[in-house]
Every structure is written in C-alpha cells, then in structure tokens.
Amino acid sequence: GKVKVDASKTTYKAEEGKFNATFYVDEEATTNVENSIQVLDGDVIDHGDEYTIVAKHVQLTRSQAEALTDEDLISRAKAKAFKREDMSAATVAIEKPYTVDSEPGVYKVTLYVAEEPTTKVEINVTVVTGSAPELTVDPTYINIPLGGKYDYTYGVNATDDEDGDLTSKVKSTGTVNVDVEGVYPIVYTVTDKDYNTVSKTRIVAVGDIIVGEDYLFKANNYVILKKDAKGTDAEILEKSEAQAWVKETGIAVPKANLEVRDNGGYKAEVGTYKTTISVKGATSAKDKVEPTARVIDGDIIDQGDEYVLVASNLVMTLADAQAMTSNEDLIRLTNAEAIKTKDMSAGTVKLETTTFKAAEGNYKATFYVDEEPTTKVTVNIKVVNKDVIIKGDKYYIGANNVKMDSSTASALTDEMLITLADAEAWARVDFSSAKVEVESHTIIGKEGFYYATFRVAAEPKTKVTVDATVTKTKLVIDASDFTITNKEAKALDEETVLKLAKPEITVDTRSRAAIPTTKDIVVHKPHLTSINKTDIKGGKFDLMLSVTHEGEEYVKVIKVTVQAGSKPSVAPPTKGVSTGDSTNIMSLWAMSLLALLSMFYVVRRRKEDNE
Incomplete structure (x- = not known):
C-alpha cells in the first residue's frame, strides 16, 4: 500500500534535536505507526544491528593536541551512540592504539559503540598551528631625557585567540641605559601555547637624538684648542662623536658610513663653524645632524659634563701685574672662558685659588665653572720685568726699551741688541725658553731715537718692537x-x-x-x-x-x-x-x-x- 506522513502528528525539522513522526496507510488510515527521529551534528555515522554512532571530524591546535585525552577527543568529536529501539544513549569508546601528537598533520582515529563494537566510525583529527598572538607595542619610538626612567611594560600588551590575554608572557630583550645618550632597540616577544611567536621592536632614544626620515642621529657641539685643531672632516666626525642608527631597527650605522656634507669652512683657526653630518647614500634632506665646532685660542682645556673651560698660560709685565685690582682682571688676562656645549652659551668663570703676586716670579691660578664647579683648569703665570710682551700662537716674546751710547750703537751686533733689550721668548705650553732673533732695527751710531723688532725663531710672526735711544758716548x-x-x-x-x-x-x-x-x-x-x-x-x-x-x-x-x-x-x-x-x-x-x-x-x- 501507499505510506503517508501524518503532518498533524509530526514534529520533524532539519536541525539538531529529537523529533516524532507518524506514518499511516493511505488505503487504510487507521493503520499507522509513530517513531522517534534524532538529528545529530556529525560528519560520519554508522548504523549497526541495534546501535547507531555519529561523530565529527576534529581540528586541534598544537597545544590542544599536546594535552589531548580520550575524554577530550570524544567530546571534541561530539561523538554519540544510541540504541535505536528506544533511543537510549550508549557508550562511545576509542579504538586503541591511536596516535595524535602536537606535530601538524591529519591523524585517523576510530570510535565505536562499547555495547556493539562492530558499530564504528573513523574520524580525521587534524592538528594545525593556531593563529599567532596579537602583540601591541605602542608607541614604537620613545624619547626620554638623559637620566630619566624607562618603563619596559609601557604600551605593551598581547592577546591570543586560543590562549586569551598573554601580556604577562611578553618578554623584552635589550637594555636602556638612561645615563648614556644613544639609541637602544628593545625587542618584545610573546609565544602562545602553539609555539607561535611574534616579535616587535621599540626604539628608545635617550637624550638629544635627531629624528630623520630613515635615520636617527646624535652629535655633540665641541670646543677645541687652536693648537690641537687639524681643521679636517675626520676631526669633525671624531670630536663631535657623531653617531647614526637605522630608524626602523635601531641598528647602529658603522662610523665609516658617516660623512661630513658641509664643514662650514672649518679650519684650524679661531672661529665658530656650523657643520652638517649625514649617512653616505642617504637621500632625504631630513637625514642630517648639525653640530657646531668652536676653535678657541688657549693652552689648557677641561671638558665637563655640560661645560668646557678654557684658559691660557700668561706671561705679563710687572707693570701690568701691579696694575691688577681684582680676580676678574686675572680671569680676563688668562682669557679664561666657560662654554656650555649644548647651545654654546657662555658660563661663569670663578677663581678658586692662586699663588699670584705683583712681583717677578712664577705663579699658578685655578679657575672653575660656577655652574659646574667640578670643571676646572690650572694655568701658569709668569711675571717679568719687561716693557713690552706680545702673545703669539705658541709663544710669548718680551723685551725692554733700549738705551745705549753712540759707541755701543756703532759696534752693535744682533746678539748685543738682544742682550741690551733683554729680549726673551717662552713657549706658552710650559714656559720653556725659545730662541729670539733680531728681525730688524734702525739703530745707527748717532744720537737719536730708533726702534728694534725681535721675533721668535720658531714662530717668526710672533714679534715685539721696542724703542731704542742712542745717546752721546761718555x-x-x-x-x-x-x-x-x-x-x-x-x-x-x-x-x-x-x-x-x-x-x-x-x-x-x-x-x-x-x-x-x-x-x-x-x-x-x-x-x-x-x-x-x-x-x-x-x-x-x-x-x-x-x-x-x-x-x-x-x-x-x-x-x-x-x-x-x-x-x-x-x-x-x-x-x-x-x-x-x-x-x-x-x-x-x-x-x-x-x-x-x-x-x-x-x-x-x-x-x-x-x-
């Protein structure tokens, strides 16, 4: 006969759940049956003599596979077994041995009904590398002042789809020395349970770091004594302690790859020079640093943390020594000068101690920077009884006005003239004696007024001119x-x-x-x-x-x-x-x-x- 469904007594739907269905004979409607239908979410199913088993294929991450148990696998496979007669639940078991490990791949596992072992299904257990954690390092560039503090956890967090919040698992590599200017790359790394590792780099700049397009720069203004200056590009790179780093990675640029683009006319002469330093091959106009170099006349220099102190050894006449009235006079005469290297502004020089007296002799004076007392220099002072003293690049020269009779003038030699004028020269650095020569004179063996010029043999441009008087011979x-x-x-x-x-x-x-x-x-x-x-x-x-x-x-x-x-x-x-x-x-x-x-x-x- 013909079977039909009694729709009024049927609850079946195409979704997971338990339903009823009533069937009847079309030719004899009173003849009917009612049965149960269970719809399960599964990929494979097997009907045995009395039992049915259903299960889903499983996908695991490496960490899940590593910790997998039988119960966990059955649960993840949503495996279920039923006795069809009354739809009562049966027991699902795993056929052993089976293999599922943390190595990515597809593993076959057989599940069966414990009450009817011949009723079974085979599922695929796929082990995959799960999604990588999401690591946030914000900002990726931080500048902190010299001597400041750096919080390694600031702006850092990590999450993972499987593992959740992993911020506490983030590790950092690298150290920031807040007491030394420079660029420090800090690498942050986090690994989830699937061994997925993510890293990000933060660039931490300490002090006055110049940010360019592709590079970071650091260079110091500097002061150099004229006697020590060479006036070369190599000297600019060395004395400014120029450095550069790749902006993206914080990797230092080799010093050999730095170049002076503009030396500002730099030379071994007193002056202030603005220079420009960049990286060889850098194309952006922003990729540069511009340190200032100052060449100064002096004999002693001390470089402090923030200030430079420069002064000159001094040879002075007795008359000038006797005319001094204050410490400021000594500071002025020794050309003592303090300079703040950051902006090349002037500091204040103070006299700490001195043995100076307004009498012929050798003395010392110690000066310091008022704003930075640990920066100090000690100069030598020589007081001589001369009429005129001239300071040169490396030497002092002094002499007295000369008075002689006409007979002496007639027999005058250079050696006699040097002796009569008591002409002497001293090296500025240590006051060692230097040879004096007569450059020229107008003296003749007649009464009158003349002049004589002496020079330092080792430095001819350093010279002194004195008056010479010739009188009648008596x-x-x-x-x-x-x-x-x-x-x-x-x-x-x-x-x-x-x-x-x-x-x-x-x-x-x-x-x-x-x-x-x-x-x-x-x-x-x-x-x-x-x-x-x-x-x-x-x-x-x-x-x-x-x-x-x-x-x-x-x-x-x-x-x-x-x-x-x-x-x-x-x-x-x-x-x-x-x-x-x-x-x-x-x-x-x-x-x-x-x-x-x-x-x-x-x-x-x-x-x-x-x-």
Whole structure:
C-alpha cells in the first residue's frame, strides 16, 4: 500500500534535536505507526544491528593536541551512540592504539559503540598551528631625557585567540641605559601555547637624538684648542662623536658610513663653524645632524659634563701685574672662558685659588665653572720685568726699551741688541725658553731715537718692537779676547773673566758722576752660562761686559775661544783692540781726542778765570 506522513502528528525539522513522526496507510488510515527521529551534528555515522554512532571530524591546535585525552577527543568529536529501539544513549569508546601528537598533520582515529563494537566510525583529527598572538607595542619610538626612567611594560600588551590575554608572557630583550645618550632597540616577544611567536621592536632614544626620515642621529657641539685643531672632516666626525642608527631597527650605522656634507669652512683657526653630518647614500634632506665646532685660542682645556673651560698660560709685565685690582682682571688676562656645549652659551668663570703676586716670579691660578664647579683648569703665570710682551700662537716674546751710547750703537751686533733689550721668548705650553732673533732695527751710531723688532725663531710672526735711544758716548770699556780649554770653560766664573779680559774704563772727564771702576763691571750671565755648557768640541762665544754710568748702560763684547780637548789655555792677547774689531779703533781714537779736547777746555777755562 501507499505510506503517508501524518503532518498533524509530526514534529520533524532539519536541525539538531529529537523529533516524532507518524506514518499511516493511505488505503487504510487507521493503520499507522509513530517513531522517534534524532538529528545529530556529525560528519560520519554508522548504523549497526541495534546501535547507531555519529561523530565529527576534529581540528586541534598544537597545544590542544599536546594535552589531548580520550575524554577530550570524544567530546571534541561530539561523538554519540544510541540504541535505536528506544533511543537510549550508549557508550562511545576509542579504538586503541591511536596516535595524535602536537606535530601538524591529519591523524585517523576510530570510535565505536562499547555495547556493539562492530558499530564504528573513523574520524580525521587534524592538528594545525593556531593563529599567532596579537602583540601591541605602542608607541614604537620613545624619547626620554638623559637620566630619566624607562618603563619596559609601557604600551605593551598581547592577546591570543586560543590562549586569551598573554601580556604577562611578553618578554623584552635589550637594555636602556638612561645615563648614556644613544639609541637602544628593545625587542618584545610573546609565544602562545602553539609555539607561535611574534616579535616587535621599540626604539628608545635617550637624550638629544635627531629624528630623520630613515635615520636617527646624535652629535655633540665641541670646543677645541687652536693648537690641537687639524681643521679636517675626520676631526669633525671624531670630536663631535657623531653617531647614526637605522630608524626602523635601531641598528647602529658603522662610523665609516658617516660623512661630513658641509664643514662650514672649518679650519684650524679661531672661529665658530656650523657643520652638517649625514649617512653616505642617504637621500632625504631630513637625514642630517648639525653640530657646531668652536676653535678657541688657549693652552689648557677641561671638558665637563655640560661645560668646557678654557684658559691660557700668561706671561705679563710687572707693570701690568701691579696694575691688577681684582680676580676678574686675572680671569680676563688668562682669557679664561666657560662654554656650555649644548647651545654654546657662555658660563661663569670663578677663581678658586692662586699663588699670584705683583712681583717677578712664577705663579699658578685655578679657575672653575660656577655652574659646574667640578670643571676646572690650572694655568701658569709668569711675571717679568719687561716693557713690552706680545702673545703669539705658541709663544710669548718680551723685551725692554733700549738705551745705549753712540759707541755701543756703532759696534752693535744682533746678539748685543738682544742682550741690551733683554729680549726673551717662552713657549706658552710650559714656559720653556725659545730662541729670539733680531728681525730688524734702525739703530745707527748717532744720537737719536730708533726702534728694534725681535721675533721668535720658531714662530717668526710672533714679534715685539721696542724703542731704542742712542745717546752721546761718555764711557768706553776696553777688554781683551781670550782663549781657554773646555775644562776651564766649565769652571769659568765672573772673577776669572775679569782676570783674563783685563778690562779698563775710560770716562769723559767732564762727567760729574762717580767714575766706575772695573769692580763695577758686570758679566752677562746668559753668555757665561752658554760658555759653561760648552761640549768637548769647543767653539767661539760672545761675552758681554757692561757697566752703568749716569743712568746709562755701556757695553763691551769680547770673543772667548774654547779649545777642544784639554790643552793649556792660551795667554790673553795684548790689551787693546780685538782681531776684526775696527769699531774699537774708532772708539779709542774718539776717546783720545775727547780727552785732549777736555784738557784744552780745562786749561782755557782756568786762563779765562784768571783773567
């Protein structure tokens, strides 16, 4: 017959659940049956003699597979078994052995009805790598001040679809040194239970870091002494301590890849220069740093944390020393200057201690920066009794104005002029003596006013000019050249010089002042010292004798010959004019004539008085 569904008594729907259905015979409607229908969510199903089993394929993450149990697998497969007769539940079991591990792949597992083992289904268990965690590091670039604090957890969190909040599992690699300017990449990493790992980098800049398009930069303004400056691009890179980092990764750019794009005319001369540094190959105009370089004249420099202190050793005249009235004068004369390197602004210099006195001698002075007292320098100060002192790049030179008689002027040599002017030079760095030369002079053997210019042999542009006055000759020193051995030269003293040279003094008889004697003659000590230091080879030396009369200094230069070896000394030549000294002949002739005229003048006056 024909079977039909009684719709009024049927609840069946195409969805998971339990339903009823009533069927009847179309030709005999009273003949009908009612049965139960159960719809299950599954991928595979098997109907046995009495039981039915249904299950779904399973997908697991690696971490889920690693922790999988039989009960967990049955649950995840939504496996169910029923006795069809009454739709009562039956027991689902897993056929063993079976394999499901944490390695990604597809594993086959058989489930069966415990009450009817021949009723079974095979499911696929697929192990996959789950979705990666989501790691947030915001912001990715942070700038903090020098000496500040860095919170490694700031702006960092992580979540995972399977594992939930993983923020506490985030680890950081790298360290930020807040006491040192620079760029520090900090790498944040998080791993979920499926071993999915995510990393992100944050760039932490400490201090004054310049942010460009593709690079980060750091460079310091700097101060350098003129005597130390080379004026090269390499020096700019070195002294500014220029650095660069790749902006995205924080990786340092090798120093060899840095270049000076513009040196601002930088050279080893006093001045302030604005320079531009970039990375080789960088194309963006933003990728640059512009440190300022200052070349300054000075002898001592101290670089502090924020300030630079520069000062010069000082050679000053006694007159200038006596004119000083305050510490500020000493600061000014030594050119002591404090500079804040960050913006090249001026600091305040203070005097800490000094041994300085307004008297000839060597002294010291220590200065410090008022805003940074640990930054300090100590300078040397030399006070000398000179009329004029000039400061050069590496040397000081000083000399006195000169006054001499016409006979001395007529016989003047460069050595005599240097001695008469007491011209001296000193290295600025340590006050060691330097050689002085006569550059030029206008002095002749006539009364008048002249000038003389001296220079430092090692630094000719450093020179000093003094006045020279030539007066009438009123006194002549006559002395002999002499020869001695090397041994005698080392022991030569002033008394021996006078014995060997046998000096005599001739004075204008009209002089009203006391007439000097040979005991008043002074031997020039620097000349004597040079002779004392003669080596075994010997040599010829100038030796100056001088005497003061009526406020003027009169000199005589003799020749001293030091023989090599240790032969006996040669007796001094007959007193009179030394070999080659034609000016002495003229001087003696002039003095003789002067004496005769003086005698004539005295006789004539007496005759007039008698009349």
